[in-house]
Each structure stands twice: as structure tokens, then as C-alpha cells.
Amino acid sequence: MSHTTVVAWLALRELWISFRLLLILVAFVAGGTVATFVARGASVTLEWLALGLAVAVALTGAMAAWSMAEERRSGRAGWLAARSVGRGSIVAGWLGAFGIAALAGLVAAATLVWVAVAPLLPQLTPAGYAAAMAAIGGWCVTVVASGLVVGIALPVPLAAAVVTGAIGAGVVVAAWSWSVPEVVPGAALPLLARAAEMPALAGPALRAAGMSLAMAAVMTVIARALLERVEL
Amino acid sequence: MARGGGAFLTSSTPDALWSTASARRLRPTAVGCSGIRVDGRLTGLTLSVPVGMRLLLVGDPPTAASALIRVLAGLVRASAGRMRLAGLDDPSIDGWGRRVAYLGPRAGIRPWMTPREVLSLATDLLGLSDPDAERRIARALAWTRIDPGAAERAVRHGGHALAERTALAAALVGDPEVLLLEDPLRSVALHERTRLLRLPGPRRTVILASRYPEREAGLFSHVALVRARGLALLAPMAELESAGLPLSADGIGALARRIPRASGPVPPLHEAARAQ
Numbered sequence: 159m160s161h162t163t164v165v166a167w168l169a170l171r172e173l174w175i176s177f178r179l180l181l182i183l184v185a186f187v188a189g190g191t192v193a194t195f196v197a198r199g200a201s202v203t204l205e206w207l208a209l210g211l212a213v214a215v216a217l218t219g220a221m222a223a224w225s226m227a228e229e230r231r232s233g234r235a236g237w238l239a240a241r242s243v244g245r246g247s248i249v250a251g252w253l254g255a256f257g258i259a260a261l262a263g264l265v266a267a268a269t270l271v272w273v274a275v276a277p278l279l280p281q282l283t284p285a286g287y288a289a290a291m292a293a294i295g296g297w298c299v300t301v302v303a304s305g306l307v308v309g310i311a312l313p314v315p316l317a318a319a320v321v322t323g324a325i326g327a328g329v330v331v332a333a334w335s336w337s338v339p340e341v342v343p344g345a346a347l348p349l350l351a352r353a354a355e356m357p358a359l360a361g362p363a364l365r366a367a368g369m370s371l372a373m374a375a376v377m378t379v380i381a382r383a384l385l386e387r388v389e390l
Numbered sequence: 391m392a393r394g395g396g397a398f399l400t401s402s403t404p405d406a407l408w409s410t411a412s413a414r415r416l417r418p419t420a421v422g423c424s425g426i427r428v429d430g431r432l433t434g435l436t437l438s439v440p441v442g443m444r445l446l447l448v449g450d451p452p453t454a455a456s457a458l459i460r461v462l463a464g465l466v467r468a469s470a471g472r473m474r475l476a477g478l479d480d481p482s483i484d485g486w487g488r489r490v491a492y493l494g495p496r497a498g499i500r501p502w503m504t505p506r507e508v509l510s511l512a513t514d515l516l517g518l519s520d521p522d523a524e525r526r527i528a529r530a531l532a533w534t535r536i537d538p539g540a541a542e543r544a545v546r547h548g549g550h551a552l553a554e555r556t557a558l559a560a561a562l563v564g565d566p567e568v569l570l571l572e573d574p575l576r577s578v579a580l581h582e583r584t585r586l587l588r589l590p591g592p593r594r595t596v597i598l599a600s601r602y603p604e605r606e607a608g609l610f611s612h613v614a615l616v617r618a619r620g621l622a623l624l625a626p627m628a629e630l631e632s633a634g635l636p637l638s639a640d641g642i643g644a645l646a647r648r649i650p651r652a653s654g655p656v657p658p659l660h661e662a663a664r665a666q
Contacts, residue, residue, distance in 0.1 A: 164515065168500070175502045233496030237463050237557075241515045242487030390465045 163283035165251025169225075178221050179259050180303045185214035186263025190270040200278035201354035206270045208351040211264065211294055215326035218260045219301035226252060226309025236390035245385040249306060253378060257300040261295055279354055286359030291344030292323065293363045296370030301325060303377035310384045346370065418477060420568050420595035421462060426471035431457035434471070441567075442592050446627075447611040448642050454616045455599035459572045461596075462493035476567045478656060490517055493574040497557035501546035505536050505556040508545070508657040509532035512560040523563075530559035550577035558586060558604050571598040580605060603637050613637075616648045622646040 171178035189210020197206040200370050229235040235248055268291045309317045343365040421439040431453050439445055449455030460466040462473065464481055465538040476489035499508055509530060513523035514583050531541055545553050554575045561569065575583045587598060587609050598605050613630060615623040623646035632649065635641035
């Protein structure tokens with residue numbers, strides 16, 4: 159078993175024991191549930207879903223920042239590093255654990271909303287909807303990687319606050335205009351919110367997914383480079 | 391290592407080889423570093439520690455000794471300098487990673503894990519086979535006196551002391567040739583801490599950075615004073631006693647002032663071993 163797999167498994171267990179895994183799943187599913195049962199009208203449902211997912215992603219990013227900062231503060235990251243576990247493996251393991259948790263919640267929320275809106279919006283194709291969700295998943299990974307960067311650089315409470323504040327501000331701006339260029343990570347949210355009006359969602363959503371994944375890769379590399387330099 | 395109670399954590403190198411006259415003459419170096427620089431805490435430290443030495447490191451300021459231990463353990467990156475541990479240049483698990491262990495002031499143990507889980511994880515990371523791992527885990531638990539009941543309960547139920555014992559057991563489970571300690575076992579009662587740190591094995595090198603050298607009486611054969619700009623003293627503990635100086639930061643500082651040049655001759659292997 160690779161060191162990355164060991165760290166990812168440890169991180170998943172850590173998230174489970176501390177109820178953080180449950181909180182992530184509940185945040186995503188709650189976003190989907192509220193959009194499905196409270197919002198009126200299919201297009202409004204998608205807008206609410208976009209907002210709900212934004213909140214869940216922000217929460218996940220904040221928890222990633224908090225978790226990484228706590229790993230450093232408590233000496234757990236040092237315990238692994240002193241056993242020749244590469245610092246890159248520590249970053250990749252935590253990214254994987256948060257990614258698995260968030261994607262599981264995202265799939266559940268997306269499925270719930272799809273069942274509700276698909277019969278009402280014939281122009282919304284499964285491929286387009288899936289592409290939008292893939293883009294949001296990519297953005298979520300970007301946010302988690304950014305959270306890890308902040309968690310490596312800052313102490314525990316500050317790290318979580320910075321990520322929550324930054325993403326919260328971004329979501330408010332996006333919700334105000336609902337028009338964000340596709341090259342911006344997180345552009346999938348406005349795309350999803352306007353999906354009912356868009357004849358072809360798959361193309362822009364896939365471009366947004368690509369940009370998000372590219373940004374996630376960049377943030378992961380930064381997180382690794384940063385962790386290599388800090389004291390554990 | 392408890393002789394008498396059976397060999398504890400033995401290595402594959404026969405004892406007879408280590409006790410030969412040629413080995414004593416060769417005085418292999420367990421820890422060698424030169425020109426180590428760490429963001430102002432160390433500015434070019436050079437140190438050579440022979441196999442089997444029990445070395446107490448005292449820092450002036452205290453962060454200097456901690457910085458050296460943490461650099462050797464791979465927790466801090468040195469901005470310059472070279473290190474060689476257990477005869478190897480490679481810090482990976484295929485290099486000295488398997489032969490060196492570290493225990494610091496923070497146990498770094500996840501409180502929801504049981505001591506046995508922690509030790510299993512440590513042996514997994516070392517790549518030990520299952521039967522070998524089981525043997526080593528049993529010995530490490532016995533040395534740290536973690537009883538079978540406690541070994542199966544989450545560490546959080548045993549408080550800081552159990553977490554620190556577990557961390558020590560996890561450090562010992564790989565039978566390290568070099569053990570790096572940084573103010574370890576703070577929550578363990580002094581007499582028990584002394585017993586835990588009196589690790590047998592003539593070829594095991596133990597280096598401990600301490601802010602409170604008074605607590606380390608009877609554990610070490612040599613003492614070193616580390617300053618940011620380099621090593622101010624490396625002397626047998628007996629010199630401190632013969633000078634009538636106490637085992638304290640002030641006493642060690644006074645000895646360093648009496649001995650003009652740092653890092654006296656490297657002691658013979660048998661001398662270091664006898665100090666155990």
C-alpha cells in the first residue's frame with residue numbers, strides 16, 4: 159500500500175471519527191434537499207442547488223484548511239514525516255480524503271435534484287447536467303487544495319476563517335451577477351443556476367471543469383511545495 | 391533492552407561483530423552533519439556522533455538543540471549543510487528512514503487510535519512482515535509497560551502519558567540504530583521516564599535535546615552544548631562531574647567556558663557503551 163493511500167485512509171477515518179465526514183455529506187445533501195423541496199419551479203431549484211453547493215463547498219474548504227493546520231499543530235504530520243512518509247503524500251492523502259467525501263455528497267445532491275427537475279426541463283440533457291456537476295466537483299477539489307495551502311501557511315482558526323471568508327465573498331459576487339467567465343474556477347455554479355435558459359450546457363460546463371481541474375492541480379503543487387518548506 | 395528478559399528489538403548485526411577490536415578502532419559515525427544552517431537557529435553547525443554514544447544536547451538558546459534534532463529527524467529543512475545518519479546519505483525509507491526514529495514533545499498520536507493500531511501503522515510504514523511486526527509490537531508494548539487492556543483502548547482514554555508511551559513504543563518498534571529525542575515524555579513520572587529512556591543496546595545511538603538537563607541525570611555518557619554558530623562543547627559527562635559542576639544549563643555552560651575548544655576527541659566505542 160502506498161504512503162498516499164495510508165494517509166488518505168487515516169484522513170478518512172479522522173474525518174469520520176470527528177464527524178467532519180458526516181458534516182460534509184449533510185451539507186451537500188441538505189443543499190440538494192432544500193433546492194428540491196423548498197424552491198418553487200425547476201429553474202429556481204437549480205439556482206438554489208447552485209447556492210447550496212456553494213455553501214457546502216465553502217464548508218469543505220474551510221474544514222480542509224482547519225484539518226491541515228491541526229495536523230501540523232498536533233504533530234501528527236510530523237509523526238508521519240519522521241517515518242519517511244513524503245510530504246507530498248500527506249497533501250495527496252488529505253486531498254483524496256476530502257475529495258472522496260465531497261464527491262459522494264455532490265453525487266447524492268445532484269441525483270436528488272435531477273430526479274425532481276428532469277421531467278420539467280426537457281432541454282436539460284443528462285450529459286449537460288453531468289458536465290455541470292463534474293465542473294462543480296472540479297471546483298470543489300480546487301477549493302480543498304486551496305484550503306490545504308491556507309492550512310499549511312496559517313494557524314488553525316485563522317486558516318478556516320480565511321477560506322470561508324474568501325469563498326463566501328466569491329459566492330456573494332457570483333450570486334449577485336450570476337455571470338462569471340468560464341475560465342474562473344467556480345464558473346460552474348452560475349452555469350448550473352442558468353441551466354434552464356441555456357440550450358447547450360455541456361460545452362461551457364466541460365470547459366469550466368477543465369479550468370477547475372487545472373487550477374486544482376496548480377493549487378496541489380503549491381500545497382506540496384509549501385509543505386516541503388514548513389516545519390512540522 | 392532488556393537483557394535478562396530476552397533481547398529487546400535486536401538488529402541483524404551480530405553483537406560479536408560490534409564488540410570486536412576493529413569495530414572499536416573504526417568508531418563508525420552514527421550521526422554526522424556539517425555546515426547545518428536553519429533560519430538563524432543554527433548557522434553552520436558541524437557534529438559527529440559515534441555509534442553507541444548517549445549524547446545529551448543542551449542548547450544556548452534552547453531552540454538551537456531542538457533545531458538540530460528536528461533537522462536530523464526531517465521535520466525542518468536545513469537551508470545548507472550535509473547530513474549522514476546510520477552510515478547513509480539517503481533519508482528515504484530505503485536509506486536511513488528505517489534506521490532512525492524520532493520522539494518529540496508532541497506525541498503526534500491520533501487520540502482515537504489504540505496503541506496497537508498505532509504500532510501496526512508504524513510497522514506497516516516500515517514495511518515489516520506480519521510475524522516480525524507482531525513480535526516487535528509485543529516487545530515495544532512490554533518495554534513501555536502498556537498493558538494488553540490499554541493497548542486495545544483508544545489512546546484518549548489514557549491521557550497524555552499513554553499517548554507519550556505509545557509514541558515511544560512506535561519509535562522503538564523499528565529497532566532504530568539512532569534515536570532522536572526532543573524533550574520527550576513530559577507527562578510521564580520522572581523515575582518511570584528515566585527507566586523508559588535507559589534503552590539498552592551498545593550499538594544504539596541516542597541523542598536527546600533537553601531544556602531541563604537536570605532531569606536527564608544518569609542517562610547519558612556525553613554532553614554537548616549547541617549554540618547557533620556551532621558546537622561549543624562535546625565532552626564526557628564525567629568531565630562535568632570531575633569539574634564539580636552540576637548537570638544544568640549553567641553547569642554545562644561553565645564547562646564550555648573552561649574547555650576552550652569545542653568538540654573534544656570522539657570517545658572510544660566501548661566507553662560510550664559502558665555508560666549504559
